Amino acid sequence: MAIADVKEYCHLTPEEVEQIGAELDAIRAEIEESRGDADAAYINRVITVQRWMAAAARIGMIVSSPMDKKVRGPVLAASAVSLGLAKILENMEIGHNVMHGQWDWMNDPEIHSSTWEWDTGQPAEQWKHSHNYIHHQFTNVLGFDNDIGYGVLRMAREQKWHPVNLGQPVYNALLASLFQWGVALHDLDLEAIRKGKKDPKEMKRQLKQIAKKGRNQILKDYVLYPALSGKQWRSTLKANATANVMRNVWSYLIIFCGHFPDGALHFTEDELEDETRSEWYLRQVLGTANFEGGKLLHVMSGNLGYQIEHHLFPDLPSNRYAEISVKVRALCDKYDIPYTTGPLHRQYGQVLRVIHKLSLPNKLTQDDKPPTGKDITVEHGRRQDEERQQRRLELGGWSRSAS
Amino acid sequence: MTSTTPERRPRVSWEGFRKAADTLTTPLLPDDYLTLLNPLWSSRELRGRVEKVIPETEDAATLVIRPGWGWHYDHRPGQYVGIGVQVGGKFQWRSYSVSSAPKRSGRTLAITVRAMPEGKLSEHLVKGLSPGTIVRLATPQGDFVLPDPPPARMLFLVGGSGITPVMSMLRTLDRRGTMGDIVLHYSSTTPERMIFRDEIAALHERHPGLSFHARHTDTDGIFELASSDAGLDAICPDWRERETWACGPGPMLDAAEAHWEEAGIADSLHLERFSLSLGGDGGEGGSLSFQNSGKNIDVDGATTVLEAGESAGVGMPYGCRMGICHTCTVTKISGTVRDLRNGAEFDQPNEQVQTCVTVPVGPCVLNI
Numbered sequence: 001m002a003i004a005d006v007k008e009y010c011h012l013t014p015e016e017v018e019q020i021g022a023e024l025d026a027i028r029a030e031i032e033e034s035r036g037d038a039d040a041a042y043i044n045r046v047i048t049v050q051r052w053m054a055a056a057a058r059i060g061m062i063v064s065s066p067m068d069k070k071v072r073g074p075v076l077a078a079s080a081v082s083l084g085l086a087k088i089l090e091n092m093e094i095g096h097n098v099m100h101g102q103w104d105w106m107n108d109p110e111i112h113s114s115t116w117e118w119d120t121g122q123p124a125e126q127w128k129h130s131h132n133y134i135h136h137q138f139t140n141v142l143g144f145d146n147d148i149g150y151g152v153l154r155m156a157r158e159q160k161w162h163p164v165n166l167g168q169p170v171y172n173a174l175l176a177s178l179f180q181w182g183v184a185l186h187d188l189d190l191e192a193i194r195k196g197k198k199d200p201k202e203m204k205r206q207l208k209q210i211a212k213k214g215r216n217q218i219l220k221d222y223v224l225y226p227a228l229s230g231k232q233w234r235s236t237l238k239a240n241a242t243a244n245v246m247r248n249v250w251s252y253l254i255i256f257c258g259h260f261p262d263g264a265l266h267f268t269e270d271e272l273e274d275e276t277r278s279e280w281y282l283r284q285v286l287g288t289a290n291f292e293g294g295k296l297l298h299v300m301s302g303n304l305g306y307q308i309e310h311h312l313f314p315d316l317p318s319n320r321y322a323e324i325s326v327k328v329r330a331l332c333d334k335y336d337i338p339y340t341t342g343p344l345h346r347q348y349g350q351v352l353r354v355i356h357k358l359s360l361p362n363k364l365t366q367d368d369k370p371p372t373g374k375d376i377t378v379e380h381g382r383r384q385d386e387e388r389q390q391r392r393l394e395l396g397g398w399s400r401s402a403s
Numbered sequence: 404m405t406s407t408t409p410e411r412r413p414r415v416s417w418e419g420f421r422k423a424a425d426t427l428t429t430p431l432l433p434d435d436y437l438t439l440l441n442p443l444w445s446s447r448e449l450r451g452r453v454e455k456v457i458p459e460t461e462d463a464a465t466l467v468i469r470p471g472w473g474w475h476y477d478h479r480p481g482q483y484v485g486i487g488v489q490v491g492g493k494f495q496w497r498s499y500s501v502s503s504a505p506k507r508s509g510r511t512l513a514i515t516v517r518a519m520p521e522g523k524l525s526e527h528l529v530k531g532l533s534p535g536t537i538v539r540l541a542t543p544q545g546d547f548v549l550p551d552p553p554p555a556r557m558l559f560l561v562g563g564s565g566i567t568p569v570m571s572m573l574r575t576l577d578r579r580g581t582m583g584d585i586v587l588h589y590s591s592t593t594p595e596r597m598i599f600r601d602e603i604a605a606l607h608e609r610h611p612g613l614s615f616h617a618r619h620t621d622t623d624g625i626f627e628l629a630s631s632d633a634g635l636d637a638i639c640p641d642w643r644e645r646e647t648w649a650c651g652p653g654p655m656l657d658a659a660e661a662h663w664e665e666a667g668i669a670d671s672l673h674l675e676r677f678s679l680s681l682g683g684d685g686g687e688g689g690s691l692s693f694q695n696s697g698k699n700i701d702v703d704g705a706t707t708v709l710e711a712g713e714s715a716g717v718g719m720p721y722g723c724r725m726g727i728c729h730t731c732t733v734t735k736i737s738g739t740v741r742d743l744r745n746g747a748e749f750d751q752p753n754e755q756v757q758t759c760v761t762v763p764v765g766p767c768v769l770n771i
Contacts, residue, residue: 040493106492110435220429
């Protein structure tokens with residue numbers, strides 16, 4: 001069900017919890033002090049590779065258009081894949097991490113959380129609010145973390161069942177393939193708009209940002225580049241759509257494996273009350289799941305296979321999460337704190353099971369999560385910012401433009 | 404593509420073309436892709452490539468830099484530029500006077516740097532920078548400049564690496580053939596440490612109007628301005644009638660300032676200070692909130708906004724830390740700050756403030 005107090009759940013004394021917090025702070029300090037040339041070279045290398053892949057894909061589609069069909073086919077296919085991979089790399093390892101402020105320490109205005117805009121439908125500013133603040137601070141707290149099902153899926157047994165949930169398998173497939181647009185609308189809070197609770201001025205401001213960003217994205221992928229391919233505009237359009245779907249499905253998959261496998265637990269509002277920094281750390285470990293894989297898999301998923309480490313230290317450079325994970329795991333073993341990880345296919349298998357089971361009322365299915373606290377039910381609807389605790393400091397920057 | 408002839412301006416400018424290309428590279432800029440081909444092909448941040456490192460003395464070197472797109476070769480002789488170098492993965496900024504003469508048709512600019520005993524970055528610039536390194540640049544700034552046309556009679560008082568802006572002025576005068584009646588007094592600890600000594604000697608050969616007084620303070624002692632037999636009156640009896648530019652260590656500039664003030668002609672003295680003493684009245688201090696990082700701190704009237712932000716744990720940008728390079732500029736959303744150099748107060752909302760030389764007066768909110 002859900003945890004009301006992390007200390008109690010882990011059978012830890014307040015002193016032990018503070019000790020864990022101090023050890024995690026020490027890991028943070030060690031990484032902060034050792035950031036240097038090699039890390040800067042890493043992110044610059046990833047950015048260079050990503051831009052070459054994107055440029056090669058766009059050029060490949062254009063120059064192959066007058067060619068013979070036998071040549072054009074393979075070039076087009078390779079270009080579509082290259083563009084898809086470039087978009088994945090940009091969204092996951094570059095955009096998401098830069099916007100958390102992981103690279104702000106370099107003092108480089110071109111790779112900075114305050115200026116980065118990513119290659120997807122959602123404006124960076126709204127992402128930095130819905131993700132850096134709402135999701136990272138209130139991780140897996142029922143009624144507070146809007147990422148528990150994104151307002152589309154029922155992903156916790158405590159969320160009230162509604163007959164609409166029967167369609168979950170379909171909504172899930174739609175969300176996976178249209179993920180970038182789902183994310184684009186995420187910070188708007190459609191439910192509040194439907195109920196007329198949304199501040200109309202703020203809604204207008206956000207909609208304007210989304211419309212502008214979305215227009216630029218669509219114009220580029222579905223009008224301008226196809227037009228540059230002349231008679232072959234249709235194949236370029238298809239290739240771009242393929243690349244976008246590739247990115248959508250992949251980022252959906254990685255993100256869903258972060259908090260919906262069985263080991264990732266939910267919390268009630270009580271946990272937030274007087275929560276210390278150390279307790280916040282503990283909640284991040286308990287509410288998050290890693291997945292295992294090779295180096296390439298981790299880079300292509302923005303190092304979110306180290307989701308636990310990312311949630312503990314959202315603003316530390318992603319290339320360091322692998323080494324951090326060794327220490328975090330040892331710490332968890334020492335204090336007997338559950339550390340959820342497994343191969344990607346198993347983690348996603350559990351996610352799918354949750355999606356299907358929770359499309360039905362609770363009494364028809366069994367809970368696969370480890371037994372936790374009390375049985376509660378949370379109503380639909382989001383908390384407004386005024387009803388929330390103040391922002392934590394290490395989640396990454398968030399700024400609002402006037403328009 | 405940029406055939407700009409005076410008779411016919413192109414209807415589609417290069418800048419305009421790049422702007423149109425934005426729609427293809429959005430959310431990035433065309434420049435972000437062009438730098439893949441040549442690191443100088445971007446005007447997003449001004450860049451330069453170090454072409455040559457010319458050792459001047461044992462501890463000083465001239466960096467010849469080829470700037471990238473967006474750079475206008477129209478600095479005024481005597482101005483300084485900001486240079487940002489990535490050290491340990493982090494961009495560090497300092498400002499140095501341009502020592503080359505401005506040249507519209509130019510391809511490079513030169514700055515001369517002396518490694519300071521405690522200056523890690525200057526040491527790196529002199530000894531650790533290899534040709535081919537890409538650096539960031541900031542546009543030329545500063546009021547310590549040669550007027551155009553130059554006054555007929557001038558006096559330059561120089562100490563140590565203070566020669567660099569003056570060298571830019573002398574080269575300009577030489578190139579334009581406007582070298583008039585000039586007295587240059589240049590102090591350096593030893594002859595070996597005297598940057599540009601050969602070039603100045605050569606200029607002196609070519610231009611009889613340029614008189615050059617070299618002083619080696621290790622053997623000759625400090626130049627006493629007021630001394631009657633070896634002071635200013637001895638080397639340049641008509642100094643009161645000359646426009647004077649002085650550049651060098653703080654005590655030297657203080658002495659010059661006092662001397663000119665005593666003579667009642669402070670207006671004809673131009674100073675360039677490379678280190679700043681913040682003597683201004685700080686006022687009562689205040690509480691600062693850093694909006695984007697969500698941090699707050701209360702500070703007294705002697706703590707700059709930059710120092711306050713740093714102690715609160717905000718990743719504040721900074722460069723020279725003395726109010727010249729503007730790297731530290733941040734938008735102040737509300738409240739009032741005071742400039743410690745001159746007491747000027749900035750109280751407008753959404754105003755850009757230099758955090759390294761300002762202190763809060765009451766509560767302030769900053770956009771960082």
